[in-house]
Amino acid sequence: MLQSEPIKILYVEDDNGLANLVKDSLNREGYDVDIALNGEEGLSMYEAGSYDLIALDYEMPVFNGLEVMKKLLSKGDLPPTMMITGAGDENLAVEAMKLGVGDYIVKDIEGNYIDLISIKIERILESHRLAFEKKRAEEELLRISILLSEAQEVAKLGSWEWDIVNDNTTWSAEMYKILGVDAAESPSIKKIQELVHPDDKRICENLMKTAINGNRPDYIKCRIITREGILKFIHLKAESHYDSSGKLIRMIGILQDITEQKKMEEHLIEAQKMKAVGTLATGVAHDFNNITATILGYASYLKNKLNGRDSFYDGLSIIEKSAIRASELTAQLLAYSRKGKFEVVPININKVVKGVYDIIVPETLDKSVEIDWEAGGDLKNIEGDLSHLTQMVMNLSFNALEAMPDGGTLTFQTYLEDVEEEIDKGIYKIRTGEYVCLKMRDTGIGMDKDTLNRVFDPYFTTKWEKSGAGLGLSFVYGTVKGHGGYINIDSKPNNGTEVTIYFPATSEGEKDESSAEVEAVGGTETIMIIDDERAVLLILKNILTDAGYTVYDYNSGKAGLKAFKEKENPIDLVILDFIMPEMGGEEALKKLLEIDPDTKVILSSGYSVINQYRDIINLGAAGLVKKPFIANRLLREIRKALD
Secondary structure (H helix, E strand, O other): OOOOOOOEEEEEOOOHHHHHHHHHHHHHOOOEEEEEOOHHHHHHHHHHOOOOEEEEOOOOOOOOHHHHHHHHHHOOOOOOEEEEEOOOOHHHHHHHHHHOOOEEEEOOOOOOHHHHHHHHHHHHHHHHHHHHHHHHHHHHHHHHHHHHHHHHHHHOEEEEEEEOOOOEEEEOHHHHHHHOOOOOOOOOHHHHHHHEOHHHHHHHHHHHHHHHOOOOOOOEEEEEEOOOOOEEEEEEEEEEEEOOOOOEEEEEEEEEEOHHHHHHHHHHHHHHHHHHHHHHHHHHHHHHHHHHHHHHHHHHHHHHHOOOOOOOHHHHHHHHHHHHHHHHHHHHHHHHOOOOOOOOEEEOHHHHHHHHHHHHHHHOOOOOEEEEEEOOOOOOEEEEOHHHHHHHHHHHHHHHHHOOOOOEEEEEEEEEEEEOOOEEOOOOEEOOEEEEEEEEEEOOOOOOHHHHHHOOOOOOOOOOOOOOOOOHHHHHHHHHHHOOOEEEEEEOOOOOEEEEEEEEEEOOOOOOOOOOOOOOOOOOOEEEEEOOOHHHHHHHHHHHHHOOOEEEEEOOHHHHHHHHHOOOOOOOEEEEEOOOOOOOHHHHHHHHHHHOOOOOEEEEEOOOOHHHHHHHHHHOOOEEEEOOOOHHHHHHHHHHHHO
């Protein structure tokens, strides 16, 4: 035998002469042989060395051959082993075979057995090699099978096979989980068909027919109802196999649970819909704000020119009130689009709830409705717009009351929650951080899934017989999102509704609102107005001119910037529209401050997002004024900035 490294053999034989005869014979065949003269010595040498095979005599002092094998087995796997013995006992051979001996040779007086040893060794080693490779292949197959099973579990994908010839069906483990069938049950195609939703049975039957006809059908989507009554959405595919004569002999297929994917798709569609409506609301509200700014501005401007006894004064007051109501509707549209948060101050949510509680308890609650308030202590504040937050809680409260026509319980609960790990809500994740939470629970009629899916739609209502359908919960949604929060609604028919809102906590305290208002007085300074709406420019110019100011007006950021660069007299204040074509207010602000860093600039806008507000102030703006304008309020804000 030619070996790159000689095969090492340990020969345990108490007859030294015979042992050396065997060693010489095997050395000539290329084997490397060590000799041990008894069982104890053999065990010691085997543990200390590295041998490919061990050959044992049976009858030896200390330990016989079988005892050596047993001790080797007790310490681990038995190496390739051959027994060479003068005892031709059949029972001995059987026992040795049971212990795992590779082969058994009986010594003869002539010594012919010695020539057989190398042949036996080759057979034993080859047999051991094949057994080792088989074991390794089985382990690899098991590993792959486990990986496949784990992959199917992660993908929620089960596989099945139908042996049509023998009418035998097999399922993967994940099939049982998806279908909700006990693993002890015998699988069958019929059991799959029984669980298919009644409305989807036809498309499943068509799938099987297509596969049987030899075509390769696409995936189909259908529904199943598990044994536990759980509705699941699945992908299903089948494929047929035929013998050489064209006879159908086998079908294989997969079944994947796509319920979570389906929910994510629904959430995504809902999010896209909300975004589209929000974008539309923003555009409408922006244009509407400019219109109401003109109406309200002129109404308040003309009122200031008249005294209360003038016949036109009452009419102007009505126009002013109507314009204010229109601006409130605009504010709701902007809140829905998440851009309506304007007067941002630190607020304690308990203050908001108490304000609503004090309104609805004495005036609107039927005696059959009980109201509870579990007010959290030591709550941190949130940054928000008090009027929007109050309107939000009011809307939720009235919805809850109307959902309990026969009485029930409405519960307010406020608490502080530290989210240490992201909370997965499907379409969004609540990020880690500290939140002030408001939870409202009612015991009313609840909502089904279809209603829940549309609950944030503008003008959607379930109160068909009543008037008053409006922005409703869409305003709530926009307010929550505009304040950087999260809202979750859980509801089932006849099981009530639970609304949970998370607002980011702030360490800032509530501001003192007791300071006296600045008087609405004018001045003699020079003011530049930049706004793309001609009507807004005109009313602002009239108000400010009447108040004693010198006013220059421009209808674009570029025109205003050019005039500012070329100015002959100093400009004391610039009123700059935030939303303009070509050059917006933020860009114009930066350029104005580049020309003159000491310039005082007030941004005017119908809406503001808190982060934009902070950025603008950080850039150097003196403040913000909200459209539509009321003359006296506008004059006070201008005087504040100038002084």
